[in-house]
Amino acid sequence: MGKRCRQGDPLLNTGVVHSSVWARIKARAVPYFVTAPSKLVAMVPVCVLAVVLFMQGGLAHGALRIDITKGGLQPLPIALSDFVDLSPGGAVLGQNVSGHKLMEVVTADLERSGLFKPLDPKTFIQTPAELWQQGPNFRDWRLIGAEAVVSGAVHEKDGKLVADFFLHDVFQGTLVGKGKRFTAPVRDWRHVAHRIADEIYTRLTGESGYFTSRITFVASKGDMKWLSLMDQDGANRVDLTHDRSLVLTPRFAPTGEQLFYLSYEIGQPRIFRWDLYTGKKAIQGDYPGLNSTPAWSPDGQYMALTLSKDGNPEIYLRNLRSGELRRLTENNAIDTSPSFSPDGSQIVFNSDRAGSPQIYVMDANGGNARRLTFEGSYNAAPSWSPRGDYIAYVSGGGGRFRISVIDPKGQNGRALTDSWMDESPTWSPNGRVILFSRQSGSQSRLYTIDFTGHNERLVNLEDSINGSDPSWSPLVH
Amino acid sequence: MKRLATLFVTVLFLGVLAGCGAVPKEGPESGVGAAGSGGVGADGSGVGRPGGYGSNLDDPNGMGGGRGDMGRIVHFDFNSAMLSAEAEQVLAYNAKMLSKSSGPIQIEGHCDERGTREYNLALGQQRADAAARFLVSQGIQANRIRTVSYGKERPVIKGHDETSWRQNRRAELVSR
Numbered sequence: 001m002g003k004r005c006r007q008g009d010p011l012l013n014t015g016v017v018h019s020s021v022w023a024r025i026k027a028r029a030v031p032y033f034v035t036a037p038s039k040l041v042a043m044v045p046v047c048v049l050a051v052v053l054f055m056q057g058g059l060a061h062g063a064l065r066i067d068i069t070k071g072g073l074q075p076l077p078i079a080l081s082d083f084v085d086l087s088p089g090g091a092v093l094g095q096n097v098s099g100h101k102l103m104e105v106v107t108a109d110l111e112r113s114g115l116f117k118p119l120d121p122k123t124f125i126q127t128p129a130e131l132w133q134q135g136p137n138f139r140d141w142r143l144i145g146a147e148a149v150v151s152g153a154v155h156e157k158d159g160k161l162v163a164d165f166f167l168h169d170v171f172q173g174t175l176v177g178k179g180k181r182f183t184a185p186v187r188d189w190r191h192v193a194h195r196i197a198d199e200i201y202t203r204l205t206g207e208s209g210y211f212t213s214r215i216t217f218v219a220s221k222g223d224m225k226w227l228s229l230m231d232q233d234g235a236n237r238v239d240l241t242h243d244r245s246l247v248l249t250p251r252f253a254p255t256g257e258q259l260f261y262l263s264y265e266i267g268q269p270r271i272f273r274w275d276l277y278t279g280k281k282a283i284q285g286d287y288p289g290l291n292s293t294p295a296w297s298p299d300g301q302y303m304a305l306t307l308s309k310d311g312n313p314e315i316y317l318r319n320l321r322s323g324e325l326r327r328l329t330e331n332n333a334i335d336t337s338p339s340f341s342p343d344g345s346q347i348v349f350n351s352d353r354a355g356s357p358q359i360y361v362m363d364a365n366g367g368n369a370r371r372l373t374f375e376g377s378y379n380a381a382p383s384w385s386p387r388g389d390y391i392a393y394v395s396g397g398g399g400r401f402r403i404s405v406i407d408p409k410g411q412n413g414r415a416l417t418d419s420w421m422d423e424s425p426t427w428s429p430n431g432r433v434i435l436f437s438r439q440s441g442s443q444s445r446l447y448t449i450d451f452t453g454h455n456e457r458l459v460n461l462e463d464s465i466n467g468s469d470p471s472w473s474p475l476v477h
Numbered sequence: 478m479k480r481l482a483t484l485f486v487t488v489l490f491l492g493v494l495a496g497c498g499a500v501p502k503e504g505p506e507s508g509v510g511a512a513g514s515g516g517v518g519a520d521g522s523g524v525g526r527p528g529g530y531g532s533n534l535d536d537p538n539g540m541g542g543g544r545g546d547m548g549r550i551v552h553f554d555f556n557s558a559m560l561s562a563e564a565e566q567v568l569a570y571n572a573k574m575l576s577k578s579s580g581p582i583q584i585e586g587h588c589d590e591r592g593t594r595e596y597n598l599a600l601g602q603q604r605a606d607a608a609a610r611f612l613v614s615q616g617i618q619a620n621r622i623r624t625v626s627y628g629k630e631r632p633v634i635k636g637h638d639e640t641s642w643r644q645n646r647r648a649e650l651v652s653r
Contacts, residue, residue: 267625306598308626
């Protein structure tokens with residue numbers, strides 16, 4: 001079973017019981033969607049039964065679960081059958097156009113995470129329609145090596161896309177969690193797919209997913225740089241700035257609805273706040289000299305930033321409501337790149353106060369600064385994981401700059417990448433994946449890597465566009 | 478050669494003082510003749526900034542154009558904002574020329590492409606500030622000076638070797 005934890009006997013006969021439960025569910029042709037209260041009433045007895053059985057067969061004997069705390073992950077073989085397209089009346093249509101498109105996105109999400117191995121649909125014995133109408137024939141799915149199988153259906157109603165899905169544990173022959181329905185405007189169909197992928201990810205890993213999230217970054221072509229925004233998988237890219245000003249280091253607000261970024265539009269680097277949904281833009285102070293590295297506090301009330309107005313680059317805290325400024329560092333060296341701990345109590349930052357750039361942590365009021373990194377002569381751009389357990393940063397050495405992680409106590413440091421110039425690490429909302437930019441020659445591309453150092457992936461961008469300075473949003477729900 | 482360069486720098490600088498420094502940063506077209514841009518300055522036509530960014534200076538034969546820039550550019554060691562003796566000489570000369578006028582001065586700090594964007598923004602600021610402090614020590618009024626860090630965003634040379642990096646680690650005086 002590799003690194004997966006399943007203590008129970010996979011041949012427990014609960015599967016048979018579940019199949020009969022499934023047959024009864026299907027006989028009524030009313031799946032128990034969590035968001036369909038009227039149908040829920042009719043399904044309560046079955047629901048209760050299913051839950052009881054799940055408790056016994058699932059939890060007591062070890063549910064299907066990927067243990068993601070270890071390195072060297074072995075991806076879970078999962079069968080992601082096309083969702084069937086239903087008519088408004090609920091009849092299965094012949095061709096699964098919408099359902100296929102939807103599953104392509106779900107499949108790509110799960111595959112890219114490195115935790116799942118979606119099986120080739122050509123090997124599936126049950127057709128999507130059979131799977132939906134009769135429930136899984138678990139023996140068929142076992143035969144092709146699937147450990148989990150997903151079935152679902154999709155239909156349109158009042159301009160909205162409605163997708164229903166079920167996740168099954170193949171060996172135990174049980175449902176994993178309840179069926180679930182997602183509804184969204186048709187144009188947001190990719191969002192629905194990402195929600196489904198998040199749901200599967202969460203149920204099988206025990207952690208929240210990250211597929212319904214966005215990336216903001218600096219796009220460039222030639223000497224032009226502009227702010228861009230896209231889904232985490234590279235789709236739906238929108239360009240946010242269109243003037244010719246140099247822009248740098250966008251940072252998502254904890255709500256995911258605003259950005260801070262650096263722009264030279266008044267001829268000097270200044271921090272701006274940009275509202276995603278209104279398009280409103282506002283300068284955040286105009287201090288002499290350098291204004292840079294905006295960082296949101298987790299409560300969205302403060303910005304930590306770098307200012308050089310008092311003689312050299314120091315970190316300050318700006319109250320976003322009053323504009324009041326408080327100085328946090330004080331020495332003759334560079335202090336920059338602040339990043340808050342998820343509870344807001346501490347700030348990790350970059351300083352060359354000891355002669356070379358190193359990573360430090362201080363209390364959010366500026367006290368109690370202590371050094372975290374001691375290896376190498378160039379450690380910079382720290383970013384605190386939203387889970388709190390690790391800090392990603394850039395470690396330089398031997399003419400190379402690598403993405404590395406270290407825990408907040410300064411232990412368990414390790415380099416994850418090995419390239420000439422990797423920088424700007426930013427975390428997925430669940431603290432699992434690190435997004436960064438990689439320069440090679442005059443090209444810059446975005447990559448992701450699992451925090452264990454596995455599964456390095458290029459993020460899709462249009463070929464001629466360079467990407468740098470990424471910032472990963474929280475979940476967008 | 479050294480005298481020639483000094484002459485060139487002087488003429489060039491007078492050009493800057495004459496207000497021609499506001500010529501925008503040029504693309505490759507106007508900078509193509511960088512190798513011969515000394516000539517442009519030398520005939521006193523007052524073009525403020527020979528050469529420009531990028532491709533023109535990639536040509537090793539074009540270094541003559543680069544040398545012309547020494548009048549308003551000082552260079553730094555990797556990861557350092559310390560002024561060298563040579564840099565102080567250049568700045569002292571600039572201070573002397575600038576003290577004859579009263580216009581605003583902008584100092585831009587730059588870094589080579591190695592290291593993080595954020596740290597380089599801070600380092601570029603330190604370089605600009607170091608140059609600014611030196612000018613002030615030479616009698617230039619602080620309120621004439623504005624400093625702007627570009628970090629690693631505006632290399633003079635887009636090569637990826639020490640020769641290019643050395644040229645890119647700089648503080649640059651521009652009129653505004």
